[in-house]
Amino acid sequence: MGSSGGVGGGKPPAWEFHATGPRNLSNPSWRDLIRSNWKNPNYRRIAISCFVQAAYVLEFDRQENRTGSTAIAPNWWKPFKYKLVCPLLDSRDGSIYGALLEWDQLAALSDLIMLRPNGAPKAVLALRGTVLKQLTVARDLEDDLRFFAQESLRGSVRYAGALELLQSAINKHGSNNVCIAGHSLGAGFAMQVGKTLAKDGVFVECHLFNPPSVSLGMGLRKLQEKADKVLKRYISGSSSNASEISRPGDKGEIVSEIGEEKLIKEVKRWVPNLYINNSDYICCFYVDRSGVATVTTEKRGDGHAQARAKVFVIAKGPQKFLKAHGLQQWWSDDSELHLAVHDSKLMYRHLKSLYVKQA
Numbered sequence: 414m415g416s417s418g419g420v421g422g423g424k425p426p427a428w429e430f431h432a433t434g435p436r437n438l439s440n441p442s443w444r445d446l447i448r449s450n451w452k453n454p455n456y457r458r459i460a461i462s463c464f465v466q467a468a469y470v471l472e473f474d475r476q477e478n479r480t481g482s483t484a485i486a487p488n489w490w491k492p493f494k495y496k497l498v499c500p501l502l503d504s505r506d507g508s509i510y511g512a513l514l515e516w517d518q519l520a521a522l523s524d525l526i527m528l529r530p531n532g533a534p535k536a537v538l539a540l541r542g543t544v545l546k547q548l549t550v551a552r553d554l555e556d557d558l559r560f561f562a563q564e565s566l567r568g569s570v571r572y573a574g575a576l577e578l579l580q581s582a583i584n585k586h587g588s589n590n591v592c593i594a595g596h597s598l599g600a601g602f603a604m605q606v607g608k609t610l611a612k613d614g615v616f617v618e619c620h621l622f623n624p625p626s627v628s629l630g631m632g633l634r635k636l637q638e639k640a641d642k643v644l645k646r647y648i649s650g651s652s653s654n655a656s657e658i659s660r661p662g663d664k665g666e667i668v669s670e671i672g673e674e675k676l677i678k679e680v681k682r683w684v685p686n687l688y689i690n691n692s693d694y695i696c697c698f699y700v701d702r703s704g705v706a707t708v709t710t711e712k713r714g715d716g717h718a719q720a721r722a723k724v725f726v727i728a729k730g731p732q733k734f735l736k737a738h739g740l741q742q743w744w745s746d747d748s749e750l751h752l753a754v755h756d757s758k759l760m761y762r763h764l765k766s767l768y769v770k771q772a
Contacts, residue, residue: 428470428473428485429485429488430463430485430488430489430492433741434463434466434488434489434492434744435463435744436746437746438459450530451530451531451532451533452531457532458620458688458744458750459743459744459746460493461539461592461594461620462594462596462620462622462740462743462744463489463492463493463744464489464490464493464495464514464537464539464594465539465541465594465595465596465599465622465740466740466741466744467486467487467489467490467497467512468509468510468511468512468539468540468541469541469542469740470485470486470489471486471500471509471512472508472509472510472541472544472549473485473486473544474486475508475509476546476548476549490514491517491520494516494517494520494521494524494526495514495515495517495537496514496515496516496517496520497512497513497514498513498514498515498536499512499513499578500512500513501513501540501571501574501575503552503570503571503574504574505552506548506549506551506552508544508549508552509541510541510599511538511571511574511575511595511602512538513536513537513579513582514536514537514538514539515536515537516529516533516535516536534590534591534592534618535586535590536582536585536586536590536591536592537591537592537594538575538578538579538582538591538593538594538603539594539599540571540575540593540594540595540599540600540603541595541596541599542595542596542597542598542599542600543597543598553598555569556569556571556598557598560598560601560625565605566601566602566605567605569602572606575593575603575606576606576609576610579591579593579606579610580610583610583615583617588610588616591617592617592618592619592620593606593607593618593619594619594620594621594622595621595622595624596622596623596740597622597623597624597625597695597738598625600621600622600623600624601625603619603620603621604621604624604685607619607683607685608683611683616683618686619683619686620686621685621686621687621688622688622740623689623693623695623696623738623739623740624687624696624699625696626695626696626698626699684722684723685722685723686722686723686725687699687722687723687725688725688727688750689724689725689727690726690727690730690731690737690738691726691730691737692730692731692732692733692734692737693737694734695738696738699724725750725751725752726750727742727750728750728751729749730742730748
């Protein structure tokens with residue numbers, strides 16, 4: 414999941430910020446103290462996607478032995494007045510798969526920015542996806558296959574490393590000031606880490622670019638769901654007194670139709686942001702077969718729907734797979750996104766797994 418650079422290939426030097434980064438990007442200024450760019454969801458998406466790209470380029474710099482003034486990764490965070498605090502290293506091959514960035518007050522002061530702009534996170538943990546290069550492809554694909562086979566990344570050393578580093582950032586800055594983001598495989602890790610923290614009642618802002626939605630487990634589950642429906646119809650036809658039918662869920666859980674409705678009302682508030690391209694077959698299962706964007710919602714006390722996940726679908730985005738799955742589309746200035754307003758069964762299942770009691 415992902416590609417070289419996460420954006421469809423190309424040699425690392427091609428990913429200089431000034432050449433391929435966002436156009437018309439204004440640097441933070443004193444005006445941000447009055448009206449922060451970070452309150453603009455488009456600016457936020459652009460900035461955070463650039464931070465994720467920085468995680469890719471850090472690994473490219475490592476492979477090409479670029480350090481100091483020759484490194485190109487810093488150009489992906491410096492325009493936003495952030496600094497690298499700690500890269501995430503895979504103990505299996507020494508590759509860089511993520512980076513913890515923090516607001517750089519000294520750099521901000523050099524531009525006469527006295528305070529951190531309102532809405533700007535104090536720390537961002539950015540996680541890259543698969544890099545199809547000889548030095549990293551083995552471990553990257555190992556985790557890709559792990560997700561495909563198990564629909565979980567908990568067994569990976571990268572999951573443990575990302576969780577530990579994010580928890581340290583939360584201890585330092587507080588969960589309201591910390592953000593986690595990832596692309597492709599990295600989005601899978603970001604979701605897994607976010608879910609783990611949410612289960613403990615710790616909610617962090619989460620941005621998932623082209624998150625993986627395809628797995629062997631999902632395919633088998635679809636077959637199981639079809640079999641359950643056939644069995645339900647058979648039982649309903651045999652017994653008119655069956656008012657409530659229980660069905661087996663993931664990992665042996667038993668969820669009744671009545672219990673599931675009650676569960677929806679009790680789900681805690683963790684609202685990840687998903688960014689989807691319909692032409693990307695890796696993440697397309699977050700939308701239905703007709704191509705309509707979907708998002709999980711529930712009714713509040715006032716009768717209005719409240720989202721538990723925000724799914725943004727790019728309009729008129731790249732159609733060919735490599736670009737449709739690429740990261741660059743998310744920092745493009747002309748990207749037009751639509752926020753979904755309907756139910757997403759796949760995202761609901763991810764969130765539901767946090768709160769269902771195991772049998």
